[in-house]
Amino acid sequence: MAAPASSNRKFLGRLSLPERNFVAEALRTETVGGVLLLIAAITALIWANTPIKESYESVRDFHIGPGSLGLDLSVQHWAADGLLAVFFFVAGIELKRELVAGDLREPKAAALPVIAAICGMAVPALVYTLVNTLGGGATDGWAVPTATDIAFALAVLAVIGTSLPSALRAFLLTLAVVDDLFAIMIIAIFFTSDLNFAALGGAVLGLAVFWLLLRKGVRGWYIYVPLALAIWGLMYNSGVHATIAGVAMGLMLRCHKEEGERHSPGEHIEHLVRPLSAGLAVPLFALFSAGVAVSGGAVGDVFTKPETLGVVLGLVVGKAVGIFGGTWLAARFTKAELNEDLAWPDVFAVASLAGIGFTVSLLIGELAFSEDPLLTDEIKAAVLIGSLIAAVLSGVLLKMRNRKYRALWEDEERDEDLDGIPDIYEQDNPDYHLRMAEIYDKKAAEHRRLAQLSAGSSDRHDGPA
Secondary structure, eight states, X not given: OOOOOOSSOOBTOOOOHXXXXXXXXXXXXXXXXXXXXXXXXXXXXXXXXXXXXHHHHHHHHOEESOGGGTOOXXXXXXXXXXXXXXXXXXXXXXXXXXXXXXXXXXXXXXXXXXXXXXXXHHHHHXXXXXXXXXHTOOGXXXXXXXXXXXXXXXXXXXXXXXXXXXXXXXXXXXXXXXXXXXXXXXHHHHSOOSOOHHHHHHHHHHHHHHHHHHHTXXXXXXHHHHHHHHHHHHHHHHTSOXXXXXXXXXXXXXXXXXXXXXXOHHHHHHHHHHHHIIIIIHXXXXXXXXXXXXXXXXHHHHTTSHHHHHHHHIIXXXXXXXXXXXXXXXXXXXXXXXXXXXXXXXXXXXXXXXXXXXXXXXXXXXXXXXXOHHHHHHHHHHHHHHHHHHHHHHHHHHHTTHHHHHHXXXXXXXXXXXXSSOGGGOTTOHHHHHHHHHHHHHHHHHHHHHHHHHHHHHXXXXXXX
């Protein structure tokens, strides 16, 4: 999204109008979802740390589903494997759109944010591994602090009232998209249990049918929804994490527009499903995954156990250093020029905000330590605390520049000729300037009329009694 310097574009420079509109719409939904996610997480923590915590455990551990199909799962399991498949379905569409129709389709434009995102995953993993190697902890959780939760990050922005310029928001979204891609790969490669090749073959066959129907232009949710559920069930029983089914189907959708289309099928479906993902699937996952018992002793343990300390340091230090360092190095070696309206401290602030790793971090924490429920809860507590520290740190850094951000945001949103297109995108359009001249002529005439009225009123007051 944010491109290296070129003949007409700088790193974190102004987005193209279509990209700006897409980012604005996507992030608007994610912001609402992020607020719901925040509410769900707080509800889970309160519910799990009050005298009625037994009811929370009862609901979370309640089993439901057809056992004959291998789907007699707990509510928490349904949320992690089922609802998050919807989240990863949207992530798959988003990734496909960026690769074929967004700015990531241009290798030069994609290089810098992709390098930043990769460094933003590698450094937290290294920090966790180093802490646990030196401290004698389990290195199984190396992937926990690698993910960025875009919805939670946007909720923090909404809470602190910061209006980031679209280029910074797009950079954050790009980081999250690349994070999701690598998180998908990590889950598929490192957290696949014993394979059931019959079920896996059935899932692959289902995906082939799904792809063929899409290519033939077959329409109808009543065809695709049952097929998607069958693919998901087979993928779950295959031993491959079930969310991979969601990603695979998302990547199969066509995300480029053909002649006569206002939106591609992928964009249309993403527009329909994203509110379900952000507003229901992810908050419910948080409700049944974030409820860990937190006491003074437990919080203290987070900073003393190597596994939990590695997660906190990975999110707070690893993410910020990795993303900022990767961005700076990539910009230096590609000779990219930073947008003159922004500064490197702005990049560091966004890098710190990316340390909010919640949804995918909780999921990977559950997968990494599935054999140790106590350590799983401690890892979840570390994710919550690390994300909270990252949120506070980035909030302070962003607030320090809020006046500048507000001015840039207002410039981007100004539409004085009321044609639905921000004025900043019409500076090369003669018709725009003619419209503005007409608007100013009308305003000038009105001010002259008011001046004459004021002068007449003044003469009457100053005249003889």
